[in-house]
Amino acid sequence: MGAGKSRQTGTSGRAKVVIVGGGFGGLYAARGLADAPVDLVLIDRQNHHCFQPLLYQVATAALSPADVAWPIRGILSDQKNATVLLDTVTGIDTARRVVETAETSIPYDHLILATGSTHSYFGNDDWAEAAPGLKRIEDATEIRRRILLAFEKAELARDEERRRRLLTFVVVGGGPTGVEIAGAIRDMARHTLAADFRNIDAGAARVLIVEAGPRILPAFNDTLAGYAKKALERMGVEVLTETKVIGCDAGGVDTEGGRIEAGTIIWAAGVVASPAGVWLQAPMQKNGQVRVAEDLSVPGVPDVYAIGDTAFVLQQDEKPVPGIAPAAKQMGSYVAKLLSARVSGRPLPGPFVYRHRGDLATIGRKSAIVQLRRMRLTGVSAWLFWGAVHVFFLIGTRNRVAVAYKWMWDYLTLQRGARLITEPAQPRTRVEPAEEERREEEKATRLGTRSAD
Amino acid sequence: MGAGKSRQTGTSGRAKVVIVGGGFGGLYAARGLADAPVDLVLIDRQNHHCFQPLLYQVATAALSPADVAWPIRGILSDQKNATVLLDTVTGIDTARRVVETAETSIPYDHLILATGSTHSYFGNDDWAEAAPGLKRIEDATEIRRRILLAFEKAELARDEERRRRLLTFVVVGGGPTGVEIAGAIRDMARHTLAADFRNIDAGAARVLIVEAGPRILPAFNDTLAGYAKKALERMGVEVLTETKVIGCDAGGVDTEGGRIEAGTIIWAAGVVASPAGVWLQAPMQKNGQVRVAEDLSVPGVPDVYAIGDTAFVLQQDEKPVPGIAPAAKQMGSYVAKLLSARVSGRPLPGPFVYRHRGDLATIGRKSAIVQLRRMRLTGVSAWLFWGAVHVFFLIGTRNRVAVAYKWMWDYLTLQRGARLITEPAQPRTRVEPAEEERREEEKATRLGTRSAD
Structure with a gap:
């Protein structure tokens, strides 16, 4: 040392x-x-690099955090001129x-x-608690927790109004992230969760995209964005354009066009450096x-x-x-x-020139849009192209294989393998026998028994 | 509905x-x-069933939470007479x-x-903050965070004494869980992390098992337990038996034989119903x-x-x-x-009769002990048997394949794929550590400015 x-x-x-x-x-x-x-x-x-393009898949229980994040230290471990500091x-x-x-x-x-960059609430940082954005691993597991918990609470809810609110999910922002997460929530509700509940019809969960601009996916041309909108609507996602959000709270979203009661709000609108x-x-x-x-x-x-x-x-x-x-x-x-x-002391390169390779966005199961320089794809072919590109750009063979395998499995079974609601660790209630007695008892039993593993 | x-x-x-x-x-x-x-x-x-026998692998960054936990709802989804309530x-x-x-x-x-059951601190519940146990997914990710953060803090530490303390890991309890986690920390330090740091020798991290009884692994016979102790010591794990813990705090463990300065303590000693x-x-x-x-x-x-x-x-x-x-x-x-x-109205079965199938414990890479009715295994064959049994008992083909694949990959590459330090979603109450510790903690994990991911 x-x-x-x-x-x-x-x-x-x-x-x-x-x-x-x-x-x-x-x-x-x-x-x-x-x-x-x-x-x-x-x-x-953070100790890890996060592959943000797939973060929404962690938020919607398809992938695990470790599938889309790698320790920076590990990535640069072989690069002898590099030191990593947390x-x-x-x-x-x-x-x-x-x-x-x-x-x-x-x-x-x-x-x-x-x-x-991080999410921007356009000066309304008090919306952050009600409408988390999706930038870090912790954001993704928190959003996953909220989505899954909304279904659980709805299953327990006794009045219809509360149940309806809990089964309404609002995504603010109609860019690729907003579209991807809204589609994934609908897919999860329709395919994965529909059979899991007894009191609610999980498949009937409402998912809305609220976009202030005139249309969703402004980076894509009109035809592709129009295709995406129709595809989303076929899946049951409601797309509201020219609808400006003026408030977010624990019970819903206020827009210029009125209030939407919702149990879960996800912020995919703006970023700030x-x-x-x-x-x-x-x-x-x-x-x-x-x-x-x-x-x-x-x-x-x-x-x-x-x-x-x-x-x-x-x-x-x-x-x-x-x-x-x-x-x-x-x-x-x-x-x-x-x-x-x-x-x-070599000659310097010329000015930075950005080369735009294209735009991709996945909409849901077997549906995506791809806009490259000379190529436009929609539907299944776009979806397969999207998947191949993302697997290719993942860091490390281990993750490429694991992600490809999980996608294939989930595609075939309609399951999502990471449907975990986890809480921050906290003390649990337990029996409190008198200390003396317990010490004796522990002495007697702890060597012979093992915790329930 | x-x-x-x-x-x-x-x-x-x-x-x-x-x-x-x-x-x-x-x-x-x-x-x-x-x-x-x-x-x-x-x-x-909890919304998930947790496969506790592999929880220590989440705590030591080999597996992801979703590899060892499944939504209970999903498991019983096809069982029409069953309703699941969170x-x-x-x-x-x-x-x-x-x-x-x-x-x-x-x-x-x-x-x-x-x-x-949950962990028992023999009436000293104030030790819980300094020495978390391993029962739930949240416990595992918290222990993972502490282990990885200890190496990070050591890399930043400027005085040698502090660095030594941070690179000392104490596992309290010499049952299978204690042995498995101690072995896995040494393996991670020696094989996975050794090349990642520039200022510290991660491979030199001290790992101790502190056991109050006369020997570790009392469920196994003397020969197998002795084999395990030697194997642990060859890996560099120090095994202290007949050493009773009388105190745990943020800076170390007090035993009847003296104090051990340690940055990370893991509780694997007793359970209470x-x-x-x-x-x-x-x-x-x-x-x-x-x-x-x-x-x-x-x-x-x-x-x-x-x-x-x-x-x-x-x-x-x-x-x-x-x-x-x-x-x-x-x-x-x-x-x-x-x-x-x-x-x-059919005839009732006789009294419950427990059939003990045997005991297994893994020690580290290519090393385990197996004690069945007519069979004793040690070393590589025990390790392979242990792996096969655990993959077999996992729930669901998806997880069986994913876990087997990750193990194989990590075995061949000496990597561990889930080395993520993530924050709890909310601030946690904790025992106030010494001022220096606290400042260090804040520095490593501050949430004030934008994360650089």
């Missing part, structure tokens, strides 16, 4: 690169620097070139901010994204880069680069290439 | 059987009554023949109590077990049965039936047979 290498890198004479965030952007930056003559520290306050960044001192964390301060020669821009006091968009230069550096702050959801950068066509996984990966790889060139 | 069937069963003219608890005993009782002319309600406060029993009115729950009251003609006996005001053992008659009925309380860890019953040889899964299953099946006969 030695003192932290991260604090010693100055002595190696190699450039110190600090990456904040182990999402797609941060990881691709780290991997891209594997062969560069740098010492690199990746800081994240720590929380509290600020950046750009004058001293130091990242301040809860635990320590880490000097940098080059700093990459890949801190991602993490506070990297605040740390830097750099020029920001309203949503908190740092306006970066065409090489993704932060103007006026030497040797600092922002990538992924943290960064605001325009494409050739003057539209912003979207906040999706492929964009974050491309930015991470670009900055790695740029820094490799800088530290080696 | 109709009113609760469970409250209407009186009108069907069929006997109403209520089962409290969805563990091995309760489930086997329910399944055994599938063809009986009864209406049956199974109540559990509810908490608060008491039993034996005069009115009603089970009182948090939500309702449920009348019974026959009542089966299969409420299991759930409060079924208190509900009934029936004669109990000092550990809370209800003393049942030879047909598992509760003396003096008509039509009430206690099974599994809740029940105290002697074998032919005057030793108590052990608190293990096979015993709970046998009692569940027995009571189901008895009640089927009773409601059909």
Whole structure:
């Protein structure tokens, strides 16, 4: 054991690169620097990288957390120039070139901010408790708990009004995440849960998408978005467009068009960038994204880069680069290439150019939409394509095989294998025999018996 | 949707059987009554049945919660005479023949109590926070969080003494659970984590088993227990016998032989029965077990049965039936047979006879001990036998294949696929640790700013 290498890198004479965030952007930056003559520290306050595109499948009980999350430490374990720290960044001192964390301060020669985004309640943070969003593993298991518990409470409910409210699920936001989670809840209600209950008709659960804009899935063309809307409606999902949410509470959603009584609300509407821009006091968009230069550096702050959801950068066509996984990966790889060139004195690459590969969204069992440059798919073929792409992009063969296997199994059996309601651990009530007696008894029995396992 | 069937069963003219608890005993009782002319309600406060023999593998990051837990509703979904309620029993009115729950009251003609057991701290319940036990899924993910966080904190720690404390893991209790978890922590430290850290030597983590009795694994014969002790020691686990624990706190364990500074303590020592006996005001053992008659009925309380860890019953040889899964299953099946006969007017079976099949315990990678009636196995053959038996007894083909696949994969790669540190959904009450500990904890897990995933 030695003192932290991260604090010693100055002595190696190699450039110190600090990456904040182990999402797609941060990881691709780290991997891209594997062969560069740098010492690199990746800081994240979670110990795992989360594959967000499949997080909704954890929230709807199809996959387990460990299927879509991997320890960052494990991913970079073989990369000898990389150190991983589980720590929380509290600020950046750009004058001293130091990242301040809860635990320590880490000097940098080059700093990459890949801190991602979180849900935005458009200034109404008090809605958060009633309408959780879906960004982290903990969010997914909490939403899973709420969905499954709603059915359980409905089964126990004695009046019809309460039962109806408990069996109503509102998804706020009609982007891919909103569509995917709404479809998955309907699928689960219709196929998996329908036979499980005795007092309620689980298959009749209402699922609504509430979207403020004129149509759902604005990233897709009219035909595909229209197809998705029809497919959702065939599954029994109600799609409300041009319906602005003006309130969320434990009993339902208030919209400009009236109130919807609902036991479960899921927020899939807006995102806001993490506070990297605040740390830097750099020029920001309203949503908190740092306006970066065409090489993704932060103007006026030497040797600092922002990538992924943290960064605001325009494409050739003057539209912003979207906040999706492929964009974050491309930015991470670009900055790695740029820094490799800088530290080696090689010619620098040209400006960052985003290449949009396409858009995918799954709707439900055997239904999805795919919009690539020259290809449009709907229905089963789109669904299979979607599945293949997501399995391909998962990290690690173990997870690829496990996820593919679970999907196949669930497809064939209509089951969902992770229907667990788990609570935070808390003390349980138990018998309290007199202490003396119990000690005696324990002595006598504990060696011979084993807990109910 | 109709009113609760469970409250209407009186009108069907069929006997109403209520089962409290969805563990091995309760489930086997329910399944055994599938063809009986009864209406049956199974109540559990968890929505899932947990396969406790593999819970330690969740705690040590080898398996996911959903690999060892299944929704009770799903298991009984096809059993048309069964209704499942997610509810908490608060008491039993034996005069009115009603089970009182948090939500309702449920009348019974026959009542089966299969409420299991929980860990016992020998009257020192204040040790619970520092030394969690392993009974529920939530316990397992909490222990997993503590183990993984200990390595993370050690990686950040600046003084050697603190680092040593964080890399010391104490398991209290030398029964099968204690042995299995201690072995798995050493395996994880040596094989999985050794390459992941830069500042610490994860492979050097100390793991101790502290056992009050003269030797570990008292259910096994001397030869096998001695083999297990040697195997543990070869793996680097320190085994302390005749060492009584007199205190547990956030910084370590006090024993009669002195203090052991440790960052993580796991309780695998004693169990105490759930409060079924208190509900009934029936004669109990000092550990809370209800003393049942030879047909598992509760003396003096008509039509009430206690099974599994809740029940105290002697074998032919005057030793108590052990608190293990096979015993709970046998009692569940027995009571189901008895009640089927009773409601059909068929001759009743004779007294309950427990058949002990044997004892198994895994020690670590390629090492286990097996003691059957005519067979003793150690080493690799015992390990393979142990694995085959556990896969066989898992519920559902999906889980059998998934678990077998994960084991094979982890065996070949030395990885563990579920190394996630996740937060409880809500703040938990805890014993206030020393100031330094508390600051450390906050740093590692703060929720203030946006997570960088």
